[in-house]
Amino acid sequence: MSGNHLLEIKNLKIDVRVTKKRRLSIVDTASLIIEPGQIIGLIGESGSGKTMLCRSLVGTLGRRGAYIASGQLKFDGIDLISAKQSVWNEIRGKRIGYVPQSALAGPNPVMTIGAQLAEAILQDENFPKADLEKRSLELLNIVQIRRPETVLKQYQHELSGGMKQRVMIACAIAQQPQLIVADEPTTGLDVTVQAEIMELLKQIRKDFNTSIILVSHDLPLINEICDDTVVMHAGTTVEKIPSKSIKASKHPYTLALYNSRIDLVVPKGQLKTINGQPPSVGSWPEGCRFSERCDFVKDKCRVKQDLPLITIGTSHETSCLRYDEIAR
Amino acid sequence: MKLLVYAMTKLRGKNTVNIIEAKNVSVIFDSYGDVIKAVDQVDFVLPKGQTIGVVGESGSGKSTFARVLSGLQLPTSGSVTFMGKPIQSGRNTYEGALRKEVQMVFQDPYGSLNPRMRIVKAIAEAIRQHQGLDKKASRVAALDLLESMGISNLDAQKFPSKLSGGQRQRASVARALSAQPSVLIADEPTSAIDQSAQAQLLGLFNDLIKKGLSIVLVSHDLGVIRYLSDYVYVMKDGIFVESGKSEEIFNNPKEDYTKKLISSIPGRSIK
Ligand SMILES: Nc1ncnc2c1ncn2[C@@H]1O[C@H](COP(=O)(O)OP(=O)(O)OP(=O)(O)O)[C@@H](O)[C@H]1O
Ligand SMILES: Nc1ncnc2c1ncn2[C@@H]1O[C@H](COP(=O)(O)OP(=O)(O)OP(=O)(O)O)[C@@H](O)[C@H]1O
Ligand code: SF4
Ligand SMILES: [Mg+2]
Ligand SMILES: [Mg+2]
Secondary structure: OOOOOOOOEEEEEEEEEEOOEEEEEEEEEEEEOOOOOEEEEEEOOOOOOHHHHHOOOOOOOOHEEEEEEEEEEOOOHHHEEOOHHHHHHHEOOOOOOEEEEEHHHOOOOOOOOHHHHHHHHHHOOOOOOOHHHHHHHHHHHOOOOHHHHHHOOOOOOHHHHHHHHHHHHHHHHOOOOOOOEEEOOOOOOOOOHHHHHHHHHHHHHHHHHHHEEEEOOOOOHHHHHHHHHEEEEEOEHHHHHEHHHHHHHOOOHHHHHHHHOHHHHOOOOOOOOOOOOOOOOOOOOOOOHHHHOOOOOOOOHOOOOOOOOOOOOOOOEEEOOOOOOOOO | OOOHHHHHHHHHOOOEEEEEEEEEEEEEEEEEEEEEEEEEEEEEEEEEOOEEEEEEOOOOOOHHHHHOOOOOOOOEEEEEEEEEOOOOOOOOOOHHHHHHHHHEEEOOOOHHOOOOOOOOHHHHHHHHHOOOOOOHHHHHHHHHHHHHHOHHHHHHOOOOOOOHHHHHHHHHHHHHHHHOOEEEEEEOOOOOOHHHHHHHHHHHHHHHOOOOOOOEOOOOOOOHHHHOOOOEEEOOOOEEEEEEEEEEEOOOOOOOHHHHHHHHHOOOOOO
């Protein structure tokens, strides 16, 4: 394994404990590599395992009753699977910043926003306490919150949805981490703020060579700011493709996802959806997990084993067995 | 500007029944010495069977206004009527039979789901209560409703904390719809779901609109607003700076604020 990837996820499998004996896989054979300074978009239907994958990067799977069952997970050469609490304390929040998906419920309800920012800032034990307020205001300004002095004294229920979200982003960047994992950071933000936050993320990348994983359902947004896009379906990564060439996708699922975009239809017109429903965890088909929904399916797609990603071009990998036959 | 909006509301009121009307509504928060006019003397009408979009930058007062319409936030001044009658009496709103008529989907889906109840059970109970079905029938109806939004029977058995963000969001929409309301006030109902699930949910909304449902739709996703809304209000600093027919707002916005809001949609068509 070459040592200089910032993050390397290989064949990761995440299970949840359903009962004392029963286990359920919610992520299986997910693979992903990130280099320093890269912005990766992570897309896929609701329930495909994006959040769980993100949680594995900050060691908080346990809070959802989940754990890593097998595979590899390395950050800057450190094995995160066997990482002890002391190692996590040095990584979580400091070297890997996390904006959780439930940012709306995110800020602690019984702490003021000021107290929460202080907590994020003081993870660095050497930070001079006298500069705390200055740094807090600076962070709130970076994420463009109006009336920052008032906001420091407020509780989360007194903020609008978008304000809460920006507070969570401010906390995540407080330590200038090497990797920012942002799970839907711009949902519920108006497009102007959204564009500003994206500019901010790009600027952070430029200044500190920070890498970013951006989970979003907003495909045009991903298309615009991410270097590569990684697509998840039913707990697995099915394609990795340079964002700019997404139209040249070689996976029917990615194409179907793109074709169900609302901007392609007239108001109240007939909307396109992907065939069928995403297979639920615990009932994934063997072989290609998209086979029951795919227009291109052939018998060979229903093999017994999982389909690995095949490299078919620069930064382009797909797990579709018929990648060279599908046309848009 | 305000006069114009008012004139337009009058005009539109002529040939349709207004199911909800808000007049001169203000909500003022006194927050640590800072007076925040979250909603500032606004007028609004929801004609029966229509979908009204509400857009505006973050913090402009959309959620606060939506909560006023659904009776969860008492306005500092002004009034809201439902079918011509005030929704408020004393400190209560939507009393008795009106209770079920107006349902809200919250921006934060955690807020509206009981964490100790399996999704299917929570929805089934609401159906039983509001639609008077028996236990078995309401469970079947709950599973059907969830399935029509793309939540499988398997996922329906889960507690809210075991669902993904998008699954939870749809569960909270299902909860609101289970009362068979005549008005749905939806605050960012599609923000956490993928395009395909979004299409499915909007399709369902479309069907319900045909059956007479009226919707107030708050969203930052202008694609969704444009797809569903007949009429759009644009909010800034607690006031409606512009309102008009959806195609007018999108094709021919008058205010700079609206123009900016619309133009900054990042690369709407994928390069
Ligand atoms: N504790 C649990 N027990 C059982 N199933 C779970 C548990 N936690 C999560 N799941 C399931 O795992 C799957 C993946 O969830 P995850 O939150 O990672 O999805 P996601 O891709 O982030 O979706 P979204 O876009 O809706 O946020 C979902 O189907 C969810 O229902
Ligand atoms: N309970 C409260 N106490 C004090 N201020 C509040 C309270 N609720 C809301 N506000 C303030 O009112 C303003 C409007 O908030 P609101 O939630 O209505 O905005 P919004 O338009 O929904 O924004 P977003 O798009 O970010 O969700 C904000 O400045 C917010 O901080
Ligand atoms: S492997 Fe087969 S079923 Fe799967 S996406 Fe490709 S063509 Fe479709
Ligand atoms: Mg998620
Ligand atoms: Mg809001």
